[in-house]
Amino acid sequence: MPDIIQLLPDNIANQIAAGEVIQRPASAVKELLENAVDAGADEIKLIINDAGKALVQVTDNGKGMSETDARMAFERHATSKIRNIEDLFRIKTMGFRGEALASIAAVAQVELKSKRADDVAGVYIEIENSQVKLQEPFAMQTGTSIAMKNLFFNVPARRNFLKSNPSELRHIVEEFIRVAMSFPEIFFSFTSGGQQVFHLEKGSLKQRIVQILGNNYNSKLVSVQEHTDYLDIIGFVGKPETAKKTRGDQYFFVNNRFIKSAYLNHAVMKAFSDMIPKDSYPMYALFINLDPAQLDINVHPTKQEIKFEDERIVYAFVESAVKHALAQFSITPTLDFDLDASIQNLDAVSKPFTDEQRSSTSASSLFNTFTKKNQAHFIESKSELKHWRDFYEKPASTLISGTDLSLAIRPLHEQGLTRDFIPDRLIQIHQAYIVVETDRGYLLINQQNAHERVLYERFNYAVSGRPIATQRSLFPVSIDLAAQDAVLLSELMPDLLQLGFLLEPFGNNSFVVQGTPADVSQGNERNAIEKMIEQYKHFSTDLKFSKREKLFRSLAIQQCIRSGTSLSQKEMNSLLTDLFACEIPNSTPNGKPTYMSFKKDEMDKMFGR
Numbered sequence: 001m002p003d004i005i006q007l008l009p010d011n012i013a014n015q016i017a018a019g020e021v022i023q024r025p026a027s028a029v030k031e032l033l034e035n036a037v038d039a040g041a042d043e044i045k046l047i048i049n050d051a052g053k054a055l056v057q058v059t060d061n062g063k064g065m066s067e068t069d070a071r072m073a074f075e076r077h078a079t080s081k082i083r084n085i086e087d088l089f090r091i092k093t094m095g096f097r098g099e100a101l102a103s104i105a106a107v108a109q110v111e112l113k114s115k116r117a118d119d120v121a122g123v124y125i126e127i128e129n130s131q132v133k134l135q136e137p138f139a140m141q142t143g144t145s146i147a148m149k150n151l152f153f154n155v156p157a158r159r160n161f162l163k164s165n166p167s168e169l170r171h172i173v174e175e176f177i178r179v180a181m182s183f184p185e186i187f188f189s190f191t192s193g194g195q196q197v198f199h200l201e202k203g204s205l206k207q208r209i210v211q212i213l214g215n216n217y218n219s220k221l222v223s224v225q226e227h228t229d230y231l232d233i234i235g236f237v238g239k240p241e242t243a244k245k246t247r248g249d250q251y252f253f254v255n256n257r258f259i260k261s262a263y264l265n266h267a268v269m270k271a272f273s274d275m276i277p278k279d280s281y282p283m284y285a286l287f288i289n290l291d292p293a294q295l296d297i298n299v300h301p302t303k304q305e306i307k308f309e310d311e312r313i314v315y316a317f318v319e320s321a322v323k324h325a326l327a328q329f330s331i332t333p334t335l336d337f338d339l340d341a342s343i344q345n346l347d348a349v350s351k352p353f354t355d356e357q358r359s360s361t362s363a364s365s366l367f368n369t370f371t372k373k374n375q376a377h378f379i380e381s382k383s384e385l386k387h388w389r390d391f392y393e394k395p396a397s398t399l400i401s402g403t404d405l406s407l408a409i410r411p412l413h414e415q416g417l418t419r420d421f422i423p424d425r426l427i428q429i430h431q432a433y434i435v436v437e438t439d440r441g442y443l444l445i446n447q448q449n450a451h452e453r454v455l456y457e458r459f460n461y462a463v464s465g466r467p468i469a470t471q472r473s474l475f476p477v478s479i480d481l482a483a484q485d486a487v488l489l490s491e492l493m494p495d496l497l498q499l500g501f502l503l504e505p506f507g508n509n510s511f512v513v514q515g516t517p518a519d520v521s522q523g524n525e526r527n528a529i530e531k532m533i534e535q536y537k538h539f540s541t542d543l544k545f546s547k548r549e550k551l552f553r554s555l556a557i558q559q560c561i562r563s564g565t566s567l568s569q570k571e572m573n574s575l576l577t578d579l580f581a582c583e584i585p586n587s588t589p590n591g592k593p594t595y596m597s598f599k600k601d602e603m604d605k606m607f608g609r
């Protein structure tokens with residue numbers, strides 16, 4: 001029998017490894033921009049075509065590469081940024097693993113041009129399938145330009161996996177913003193398909209934020225500045241009145257690297273609590289700088305999650321820094337400076353960290369203030385059903401003990417209503433439920449869930465040939481969106497038209513709302529659209545739903561009448577008529593019940609009758 005194990009050829013091994021680093025055009029954008037920053041450039045230009053599928057090119061005026069380095073750069077584990085394992089603890093650059101260029105060269109056609117200041121000529125190199133195809137001297141200015149063409153041309157399975165252009169473009173815009181925002185001292189430009197998307201002059205962080213997120217933040221930013229021995233937090237938060245219904249403009253950077261952290265986001269939200277409505281999101285761009293040794297370096301460079309040695313300290317700092325900033329601008333009336341004091345007294349702040357100090361810190365008062373209720377992941381999600389049971393159980397349990405109430409709470413079918421039998425007089429209770437007497441008991445309808453179902457089915461009908469009428473706005477309003485949201489909205493525009501929303505792009509991430517469906521009240525258009533986008537993004541990680549399905553679900557959730565709205569007889573009647581005309585009247589698209597039925601004979605039993 002022959003032996004059967006073989007080494008994979010280099011280019012195949014590289015293609016497989018590349019999958020981790022380069023998932024889509026936006027991954028290459030991130031890596032190339034970061035390399036340009038690491039090279040010390042103060043001018044970086046990004047050009048893409050066909051949403052990056054055909055071309056991603058980054059040109060910088062950084063320090064350039066020698067001829068040998070330029071070839072070496074494409075080898076796996078080729079990096080100038082670390083020499084030994086200790087360097088990992090001191091890393092200050094964006095890259096360090098030496099994987100990006102090797103990965104790009106494995107899955108695309110690459111053209112590199114580079115020249116150092118002291119060299120007479122630069123070098124031009126063409127690479128395909130990890131193989132150098134051409135190398136020659138090249139006359140150019142100091143700096144580097146790397147063009148990645150036809151991503152995944154040699155891995156059709158992955159090429160087919162790429163999303164639509166608007167969707168890939170949205171990812172690219174996101175990555176661009178994350179880098180551009182952290183380096184306001186660098187000039188950035190971004191051109192897509194010949195159109196300039198961004199032109200960002202060098203300036204202050206504040207100017208950069210306004211350039212990226214829009215003029216409406218001008219004079220609406222509050223500066224955050226907290227310097228301690230343990231860490232620094234600098235940046236800006238938006239004044240409470242700029243909070244939006246959509247979560248777009250929120251950025252954390254740790255040592256200038258963009259990160260995602262639900263935990264730290266919670267700290268900011270806490271600092272803002274009571275100043276903004278529950279379902280709105282303040283703008284923030286916060287930069288946390290600390291000794292790299294306080295970070296877990298074993299995190300993959302393309303991952304945006306990060307591990308702090310001590311997350312709770314960072315949480316406390318973020319919360320107090322934001323509170324402090326809001327207070328200084330006398331935006332918040334009352335303040336809790338306790339947290340500040342306890343932070344200042346913490347050993348962690350006044351002295352360097354040792355292991356003993358770390359364990360004594362955990363017992364200190366700061367940590368005791370972090371009870372379960374302050375932690376995002378402990379916050380209970382209240383389901384409609386649970387709420388509902390509470391409502392029922394309280395009065396009932398004082399009357400009858402030991403009866404299994406779940407028997408009485410029987411969902412649906414058995415006792416639904418047909419539209420002909422909806423009685424004339426309907427009772428609304430708690431401005432949330434409608435009680436309907438039937439001949440065998442009664443139904444309790446949750447108005448919000450019921451309306452969500454009605455709208456969802458109406459939207460489905462709308463696209464299959466019964467478009468919802470548009471009501472032209474008398475005073476068309478314009479909405480400014482974050483760049484990512486603008487791309488998303490353009491993507492949804494054709495479907496939105498069927499649903500009665502008439503939008504027109506107005507350049508620069510703005511839209512004019514020319515009309516809305518009749519039931520969106522005038523003056524509320526902006527809010528309706530922002531909320532819809534937020535809801536849509538909430539679904540957008542859910543792969544099992546189509547774009548359209550996500551849109552329908554988002555709009556239904558966002559437009560339905562809320563609990564707490566009092567309804568007239570006529571409104572209740574038409575809600576019930578619509579509900580029982582639905583194909584699936586008994587639950588929301590997400591599976592929450594729309595109504596429950598209570599049978600008279602079971603109630604009789606409970607009362608011993």
Ligand code: ADP
Nearest residue numbers: 035039073079080095096097098099100101144
């Ligand atoms: P890493 O950034 O992790 O070191 P990369 O594969 O991204 O790995 O880059 C490999 C090396 O190529 C870098 O360490 C750097 O020396 C060099 N390099 C890459 N891009 C540039 C650039 N734009 N200018 C100068 N040198 C570069």
Ligand code: MG
Nearest residue numbers: 035095096100
């Ligand atoms: Mg790199």
